[in-house]
Amino acid sequence: MRYYIADSAVFIMGTGTEAHRLLTVPSVVNELKSYEASMRFELAVESGACVQSPEDPFLEEVREIAKRTRDCEELSKTDIDVLAKALEYRESSMLLTDDYAVQNVARVMGIEVRPVVQKKIKDVLIWQKKCVGCHRSFDEGEICPVCGSGLKKSRKRKI
Numbered sequence: 001m002r003y004y005i006a007d008s009a010v011f012i013m014g015t016g017t018e019a020h021r022l023l024t025v026p027s028v029v030n031e032l033k034s035y036e037a038s039m040r041f042e043l044a045v046e047s048g049a050c051v052q053s054p055e056d057p058f059l060e061e062v063r064e065i066a067k068r069t070r071d072c073e074e075l076s077k078t079d080i081d082v083l084a085k086a087l088e089y090r091e092s093s094m095l096l097t098d099d100y101a102v103q104n105v106a107r108v109m110g111i112e113v114r115p116v117v118q119k120k121i122k123d124v125l126i127w128q129k130k131c132v133g134c135h136r137s138f139d140e141g142e143i144c145p146v147c148g149s150g151l152k153k154s155r156k157r158k159i
C-alpha cells in the first residue's frame, strides 16, 4: 500500500486524501491547535490513519542532509520528524507538505513530494526600494527623500 506522510498542513487545511493511507508523527498531532484541525485528525484516525514515532537512524540521516543543504535552520523538530518518517517509507510513500525547506530536503533524499494546497499564484515576488542609509522602505525612487542615501531594490514578500 502506498502511504501519504502528512505534515500538520494536511489536517489544518484539509485534503481529499484517503484517510486510511495517511501516516503521521506525534509531533504533528501536538501542533494541531484549532478545533477543525483536531476534528480532521480524529476523523482520519477513525478511518484508519496512523501515528508512528520517527526512528533514530532516520532522524540522524535527515539532520545530516539538512546540514548539507543548509536547510537545517529552517526546519523545526516536527519537520525533521516528518522527514524521518518519509525517509523510512521512501519506497512506498509520498510526503504531503507545503513547507519549502521540507520539500527541498525531501527532494534531495529522493522522497516524492506533493503540496497540500495547490497555490493559484505561485511565488509572486513583491519588490520595493529600501534605503541603504536609514533602511526606510519606499515604493519607488532612486534617492531616499529622508536621508539622501541611495535606494536599493529588495524583496518585500511572497504571496
Ligand SMILES: [Zn+2]
Binding pocket: 131, 132, 133, 134, 135, 136, 144, 145, 146, 147, 148, 149
Ligand atoms: Zn534614508
